[in-house]
Every structure is written in C-alpha cells, then in structure tokens.
Amino acid sequence: MSKNQQVQYLVFEYFLHHTQEIALKELAQEIHVSLPTLQKELVSLEEELKAYAPNARLEKNANDDYALILPSDFSVKGFLNHYLQQGLDYQLLASIFKQKNISITKMMIEFQISEASIFRRFKAINQVLTEFDIQIKNKKIIGDENQIRFFFFHFFWHSQTLESLKKRLDPSMSQHLIHILEDHFQRKFSVTEYWKLVLWFEIMSRRFDYREEHRKDFSQVFLTEFNEDEMFKQLKNILARYLSRFAYQSFDSEAIYLYLFLLSEGMYLPEESDTHSPLLLTIFETNRKVAKVIIEDNEMVAHLSPLAQRFLYSLHSRVVFYYGGFDEDFPLFQSLLSDCAPEKLDHCMTIVENQLARHLTTTQWRNLDGSYGFLLEKYQQKIERTKHIGVAIEVSLQANSYLDFLQKELGILPTIDIERAVKERPYQLLLVDEFTDVADYQWEAYCIVTQLPTTFEIERIQQALNQSLPQ
Template sequence: RNGSLVFEMSPTFSLNQIEWAFYRSALKFQILEHLLQPQEVTTVQLAQKLAVSESSLFRKIKELNGLLAEFELEIWQGKLIGEETQIRYFYFELFWYVHSFDSQPLPIDEKYVGLITRGLNMRFTKEAQQRLSLWLRIMKARLKIATQSFQVLREKMVPYTKDPLFQQLRELVFRGFGHYALEVREEEAMLHFVFLLSFSVLSEHDLQVYMLQRSRFTPTALTDTLILEHILHLYRPSFVPREIEATCYGHLLQIHSRVYFFKGDVEVFDRENIWQLEAQLSSRNIQQISHELLDKALAELNIKPSDKNSLLMMTMVKYLSVITIIDYQINREFRVGIALKMDELFKEALYYMWLLYLKNLNGVVVERYRPEQEYDLILANYAIKTKTPTYRISELGTAYDRETIKKMIRERFK
C-alpha cells in the first residue's frame, strides 16, 4: 500500500500460530527433538533424517552448543551430554515454551496425574496437570538412555533426604511406576521432588502445608526466610498481612528451589522491557533492590554469581513480582502536594502535567497543596516554610526536575 508492506489479520488470528509453525519447522528444534529419542544416531544419519547437508547440521549444532552452554549441556557425537537434571530441565523449559504458542493444549496423562494426586493427597489445576504430564513424557524418553549422570543432584539432595515430601515421593515412585513397566532408581524420586517444588505445580494450599512440614534448616528454607525478612523490612513500620506474607513465602520457595537445583533459563519475557516499565511505574528502585536480594540469596545458597546464567537474571525479575504483589496489596501511599504561584491558566495546566506524570508511580497520591495537610513531599515554584521535604520546580518543569523528583520519591520509599 503506497509502496509499503502492510500486515493485517483477523481478530481471531494470533501471531502465536505463526510462531508455533516457525518453531516446529526450525532445524535447531528438530535436532533437539531427535536428541531426546533413546536410539543413538550418527551425525551422518541425523543429517539424512533431517534432509540437510552435514555442513549445515554441524553449523546448527555449533550454534546450539553456544546456547546450551549456560545449561552446562553439549551436543557431542549425536548425543546430548550433561547432568541428567539439566537435560530434563532444559527439555521441559523448551517444550513448555514452544507449546505455549500451539492452539491445542498439551495432553494430560490421567493415569499418571491420578497416581500423583492420590499418592500425595494433593489437588492440581489443569495447567499443573499438563506440566506433570510433560515431565512424565520427558522422563519416559530419558529412562531408556543407558548412561545418565546424577552426581550434582545427589550432592544437592543431601540436606533433603529426610524431607517429608521427598519420602512420600520415594515410596510413590518405586511403588507406583510399576504400572508403567518402567525400571526406576532413587534419583527419579529426587527429580520429581525438585520438579514439584520449582515449576508452579503445587497449589497455594499444598505449598502452605508443605512449608509447615519441611525442615527450616535446608539451604532453600534458610534462603526463603532470609529474603522474606529483607523484603518485609522494606515496608516497616507498615504491617504486611500474614496471608500476603505466606503467599510471598510460597513464591520464594519456588524461586530459590529452581536457583538451587538448576542452571540456565529459556527466557520467555524481555527482561530489558520489564525493567524499563518498572522504572516508569515504580516509586522505588526495585531493580537495585532485586540485585541486592539476589546477591544475598546466592551467598546463602553458596552459588557463584554469573551474568551468563540467565536464570539468575530472571530471578531478579521474580523478586520484582514478589515486591509488586506486596506493594499493591498493602497500598502504601506517598502523598505529594503541588504548590504553584503563577497565572491561573498555567497553574492549572502545570498541576495536571505533574498529576499525569506522578500518578503512574505506584503508591503516589498527588493533590493541590494545602497548608493544613501532611505530605511526604511538596513540589513548589516558590519558597515555603515547612519541615516537609520540598523541591523547587524550575520554569514549567524540566526533564531534570522529573528525574530528580522520581529519585527523591524512590529514596523516601526505601
């Protein structure tokens, strides 16, 4: 149209459908699907199966190895090499993400979900049942692989061997999986344990029950408590209701379980966009707070910080989500009074300009200045005798004014 290309689609059509077709047909995705299969194939055989040249296949495998590095995985001689925990984690993340673009829901293994439901006396949402079923699908494929490495998992599970949920799963896996004619080892119970705690499978109720039963002295439990205390400290002297505190504790349990047991992440969200949005809307510097929380969590979990591990970077975004939940629930107010002396028309226009700018900051309430009212901050273009922090606006309000005022609000919110 007029020398330009215009893309239009009906309201019932989603770009997700295009993405789904794109991922399914992508050579890299097809390579990864083939590597999940139990039969070993040479590079030549794989090239023939995928109908590509060996040089193209080698190039794609090299690119994939670059992406798999943060998961500590590598494609070598037609096999995916690495810790079994990481392999299953990677495939779950990949398939769950790719299937999110499919118009057809993931199938649910009713028999398996029923086994877990009865064995643990828990209830699972439809989405949680889909997650469980996908985990089973990956498990069944990987059980047929002769050589599996569980060294890191066994080491990390030492503090959890007496955990009540793990003990239940240990009995359930050995007793229940006989129906599937699968030979399982104790590590399968360990994998189920870390999966249930890390991937939004347990309901809020079941999480609360588990938190009352678990040891308070495991690495993740100690970290959950430490980080929750630091987050609650941000709101003192305000009182955070117990139910909100418990909800956030449950989120932290899942966040830290994933950080403790896994590495790498298939990123679903644009982190930079999230932080840009946070900078526009938040009345405090949550990115800085999240970074400090991550440093404390990694120190407690004895994990080395790494900018190359995107799971750690996404953990900061998850801390943002936890803080946002509390912010909105307790609805703390930061009251700003605007005092202006100028022509009435300009006064009205400038007031609304600041109102529009500041009202998007979470918790900020803006109103015209009244001497008898208490404020956290006063914006004025003339001198006011008051003990309240005051900012003198220059002219009609410059970009410098806006950034400085936002910084002042964030400092007061700490």
C-alpha cells in the same frame, strides 16, 4: 533462531507492548538495527503473519508509522511457537531428543542440509546449552540428568501451545499417577499443572532409554537431607509402585527429579513448620529477605499471600536446583527491578548468591530481575488501590463477632483490606467505639461504629471510606 528471525521476534514483541502505531525510526532505535534491515524484516514478518493467520497484517500509513493488526482469534503464543518451530536449531534439538541413535546421514536427508552445516549448528546450539551445563556430543545430549530433564521440559513447554501439546501427548500413561499425586497433596491440579505433569512424565519415560548414561551430581549431604524428608519418602514410594511396571529400579533418582520439579514449578509448597531440610528452610529465609528488600513493609512481608509465597518459593527453587533459564518466562519489554530500583536488585542478588551459594547464570539473573520487578509492580498496585481499614474496638466476644462480620462483607472486595488495628500501621479508615483513644493510632479518617451486623452498617462504613479517599 537465525539473526533475521531474532530481529522479527523483537519487532513483534515491541508491537505487543507499545501503542498501536509506531514510527519506523523509533522502532529502529529501540531494537538497535539499521533502517534498511528493519524494513526488510518488516516485510518478512508480515509474510509470516499472513502465513499463520490470513487476516493478520502490518499496516503502514503516510507518515511511515506501522500498526500491528491481529484478528480476535489470533494466538500470540501460537504464532511465536509456530515461528520458533521453523528454526533449524529447534528441529535438530527435537530430533536428538526423540531418537536415541539418529545418524548424521538421516539428519542430512531429513533437513536437506550438508554435514558441515549440521556440525556448525551443533556448535552454535552448544554455546546456548553451556548455560545449562549440558552439551551435544556424538548426537546425544550429555550432562547431569537433572539438568537434561529441566532443559527439555522448558524447551517443549515454551515452544508449544497447550492445544498442540494436548494433540501430541498421550495422558493415559500418566493420568493415574497424576490422580494419585492429587490425592497425596490433597489438592486438584489446574489444567496447566496437569499438562505440565503429563509432559514431565513423557520426558521421564523417554529418558528411560538413557538410564545407563545418567549422570547424578547430587551430593551425599543433599541425598541424606531428602531421604529424611517425609514428603520425599512418600513420593518415592508412589514412584516405586508406578515404575515397577517398567522394571526400573532407580527410584531415588526419579523421586528427586520429580520432587525438584514440583517445587520449582510451584505445584508443591512445603509447610515451613514441618520442614526439617536445612536447604528448603534456607529457601524460606531467602524469600523473606528478598521480599523485605523489595517491599520494605515488614507487616506485609510477614503476611505474604499464598500466591506470593508460592511464586517466590518456585522462583528460588529453580535457582537452587538448576542452572540456566528461559527468557520466555517473562516478556521482553516488561518492567525490570533494575529499571526502577537498581540498588534493590543488587541487594537481592547478593542475598540470593550468599544464601543459596549459587553463581547465577545470565538468564537466571534476567529472570530474577523480571520476577522481582513484577513483584514490586504488583505490590505498588495493591498499595495504590487497597484501602486499609483498622478495627480498634475493645476486645470481646461481641467485638470478635462484629469483626468477622465486617471481614465477610468487606474483605471479599479486592480493594479493601480489613484487620484488627495495630498502632504501628497507618489506616485510611479507623473504625472505633466510644472507648477508643484515636490518638493511639495512625489514621486519615475515623468512624464511630454501632457494632451492629447490618446492611446499614456496611453502607455507612463504605460511605465514610469513600469520603476519606479520592476515587
């Protein structure tokens, strides 16, 4: 983006994350621009909004307060993508990706700019690409093929809406392969995951033209580790059958690119007990150490939800397998861990760099800061709204059946966490029988239950819980 577009982007993002009316001076201070510059860019932003959606506008009142007015069918991502795609840098990168041997003359004609301007833009783009350890050289992207695939996947995924990707991509070439992967992983990919895979295989097929230029930076230790991984072996066999139609022989490399992609996008989470790769096991260990620093609750860390486990594994896989990152992964004005607990962030970053032996790039650092802040925020929300119920009744077959009944009836509620009580954990409500010594447990209130699996029992427990806590 140009500097003017960057200011407009900051203004738009600020409106999205703050109150409806914003004072002009406050806005100038927050995004660090002068008032004349801000006023000029507000006019330009409104023109762009109306060009994208005629009913979208910026309203100004008598006090110089501005409000962003968007119609109900306005797509924020669509507008930002539309905005981004107008940029010359975006168009140049897309052109280089799509055409293997494009000439400078053709670029000059297509984009209506001088040769000197093209090379100036290449120089500016290369400054951004440095973080990804790739560069534009002789009108081509040069670098490790794994990095090139990673960059272009996120470049196109973040710069287009799902609807525009559906119009541009042809899933027929990869649909059968995706179904095979679903059968292999014994799961159905979500709509988002499906189109991510379609885009990934589209990039893979286009990069076949560069096969003689592929640079492989995988160490022998790395290759040996993966070749001993059962899932990787099976993935390589699947790709070998698929790629045979293209007379393509680099099955090992393509299998590694795909395997790392699946891990980093959270589409595949290996079972720790079945994993023999020291590298993948290190990621599991890193997840636990980071979660312990952020959450500070050993019990909850030991029982992280599958979604939280997948979130952390995907996050740290990207750090291990790739350089660079995209700021679009997290909103500009979201809560950062560095804002509320900077000492926790420092501790987490030390763990990541030591455990994973990686020096983090600037964007990776920012994304981890945002991701860890997001995790802490979700944990705090869960603590604030979740009511923990402990069941402290004598173990028996009947007691187990009663606990199953309670978990079925109450455990489906997002605000209630019910488990067999342990002495180390505090509970808002402790369910006991006449044989329980309540002094052995930590509780705010307790209730002597009938152990009968009835509607009356559930209503009685809910009443006891509501009386013990403010709503």
